[in-house]
Amino acid sequence: EVQLVESGGGLVQPGGSLRLSCAASGFIFGTYWMSWVRQAPGKGLEWVANIKQDGSEKYYVDSVKGRFTISRDNAKNSLYLQMNSLRAEDTAVYYCARGRLYMDVWGKGTTVTVSS
Amino acid sequence: EIVMTQSPATLSVSPGEGATLSCRASQSVSSNLAWYQQRPGQAPRLLIYGASTRATGIPARFSGSGSGTEFTLTISSLQSEDFAVYYCQQYNNWPHTFGQGTKVEIK
DSSP: OOEEEEEOOEEEOTTOOEEEEEEEESSOGGGSOEEEEEEOTTOOEEEEEEEOTTSSOEEEOGGGTTTEEEEEEGGGTEEEEEEOSOOGGGOEEEEEEEOSSSOSEEOOOEEEEEOO | OOOEEEEOSEEEEOTTSOEEEEEEESSOOTTOEEEEEEOTTSOOEEEEETTTEEOTTOOTTEEEEEETTEEEEEESSOOGGGOSEEEEEEOSSSSOEEOOOEEEEEO
């Protein structure tokens, strides 16, 4: 079964850091672009970042550039999102998703809350 | 950044009836458009890509059309599991942007 499972969310103070992880199974992880998409409470979807199969290309939405870093470890079938200098507006459910253009497999998400 | 505008915000439909959802792009995205369904408390699910190609396992009652700046998702004969929020997403230009969603509710 193709599956993505996120972890690492939680409550963090403004200015703090958090590292999200996504464990992939059921497909050859290293052959796919991967993405992070977030959804603020009661709001729509926002694509955050994506990464090429070998990690050589990475793209970010402007609002997270310089603060978030996407990475991957193909040997561990894992995707990561390092989030620094977190702000209240980063509060959201963060989804790991397979794909670069459109996303055909999604995890259930992990919740990040930025609050003092 | 390309702005995606969906209409209506909410659509009230009786089970068994059809529904037509619209998505407009602020500039041409060719056919580089996807549709997703999100049921309450669940992750999004890919329905359509390339504006009109159904994703694997998606029932034939879902169909997409359009190109350029105007797109439509049509659901024929709504089933109980189809009441959800639907999002369009363009992937023609970075950043890839989503519409704000259309909620299809039971009338």
